[in-house]
Amino acid sequence: MKYFCRLSDMRYLILLSILVLRSPLSATPDGQPWTPPESEKLLEMLDDIYNLDFDHYRQKQERYLARHPQRPEGVFIEAIALWMRILTDIYNPKYDGIFANRLDELIDQLEEFEDDEKMAEVAAFYINAAVGFKAIMHVTRQQWFSAALEGRKAIGGIEKAIDGRWNNADAHFGSGLYLYYADIIPKKYPLLKALLLIYPDGDKARGLSDLAYTAENGLFARVVAAYMYSLILYTRENRVSEAYKIMSGLSMRYPQNPIFMMWQASMAIKLGHTGEALKIMKVYEKRIREKQPFYPGHKQRIVQFRYGQIYSRRHEYAKAIEHYKKALKPISGLLGERLERYEVYSRLQMGYVYERMKRDDLAREQFERVLQMGDYQQSRRWARQHLKKIEQRRKNGTDG
Known part of the structure; x- marks a missing residue:
């Protein structure tokens, strides 16, 4: 917790049942490889999306739709573009309604393909994937009931992926994500085992292997598999x-993407590569100051938190504080509530730094404030532990 934050295990429990086989363009339900026309053009569009170059993406998408109106891929890829826009500012509530409404429009468009006998199965796959994105948004907003309703639809797909009936590199992304979390979560929360009886058993080793395989060999799911595999290796x-x-x-590969930048900086800090982390965060902050797209001003809270971590690792405590x-x-507003976690993390880290500076009085103040705020990644437990240590030092006469 001292160097990074992550989704809670409970959120992943629901997320794993939603994300299974939500990777785009995997395979047809009869097990044959799915080879849409001009797949290289779709890959170019995906590169534009991940690099947040939506103008070029849009131009290419329009041309693809014009050339292949009988295929749903050009429609569905817009869902990926929408989700990437959301992900760059995941805590901002202003996009919630826009995202949901636009996804509903895309689903309506995809349903039109169901009248084509050859495309009906293909369209159904993409419709389910689009619904999956809606479910993921429910998870990020902690709307558990709505998320669970969507997640129940994924059980059949889970079984197909694990059994190898959808056997290609992209399909391994869904099976890998599921198998990994279905293994580790019941072990950490035994009371949840009963809730997972209707699901296939997990397999942590195979899950990691499947994710690595897609990250190395996948086509359309390669980037998202690499991203998730990296996060699992880091956080778990x-x-x-x-x-x-x-x-x-x-x-x-995607230098304009703030998501990859921020995680890279977090990992660099953990490894002690503070020079690299500092370089990354200065670029990130510069883009905020220049008001570049996808670098909103409120992200300064996260940037300043990372700076604090960097200087803490360098033992430059005054700068860290x-x-x-x-x-x-x-x-202000709902955005402030959703970013409260970084205020909590910052106060907790300040407490640690003040302890190192032999200023237990100031450390106590920060830990007590943490107890009055929301609980993020067991922040209250950490604060209580350190308050006990401070009290013990006071009794022993060794406090700062």
Whole structure:
């Protein structure tokens, strides 16, 4: 927790049942490879999407739709573009309604293909995938009931992926994600085993293998598989060097993408590559100051938090405190509520730094504030532990 944040295990439990086989353009239900026309053009569009070059993406999509009106791929890829826009500013509520309404429009368009006997199965696959994106949004907004309703639709797809009936490199992304989390979560939360009885068993080793396979050999799911594989290695497996290598590759390939940049910086800090992390965050902050698209001003809170981490690792405590304090700048409205976690993280880290500076009085103040705020990644437990240590030092006469 001291170097990164992640989705909670409970959120992943629901997410795994939604994301299975939501990777685009996987395989037809009869097991034959899915080879849409001009797949290289679709790949170019995906590259534009991941690099946030939506103008070029849009031009290429229009040409593809004009050349292949009988295929649903040109319609469905818009769902990926929409989701990437959301992901760059996931805490911002202003996109929620726009995203849901636009996805409903895309689903309506995809349903028109169901009248074509040859395209009916293909269209159904993409409709389910589009519904999956809606479900993922429910998860990110902690709307668990709505997310669970959507997730129930994925059971059949889970079984097909695991059994190899949808056997190509992209399909391994869905099976890998499911198998990994279906293995680790029941072990961590035994009470949840009963809820997973209707689902196939998990297999952590195979899950990691499937994700790595898609990251290396996938076509349309290669980037998202590499991204998720990197995050799992980092946040769950403590294989930070491997994760950093993958994320650095994504960031190099898509230099305008703030998601890959921020994770790369987080991993660099964990590895002690503070010079690299500082370089990344200065580029990120410069783009915020220049008001570049997808680098909104409220992201300064996260940037300042990362700066604080960097200088903490360098033992430059005065600079660390300075940046953590900047991360406390108020943000109004619902957006401020959703970004509260970074205020909590900053206060917690400030407490640690003050302890190292032998200023237990100031550390206590920060830990007590953490207890009054929302609980993120067991932040209250960490604060209580350190308050006990401070109290023990006070009793022993060794406090700062």
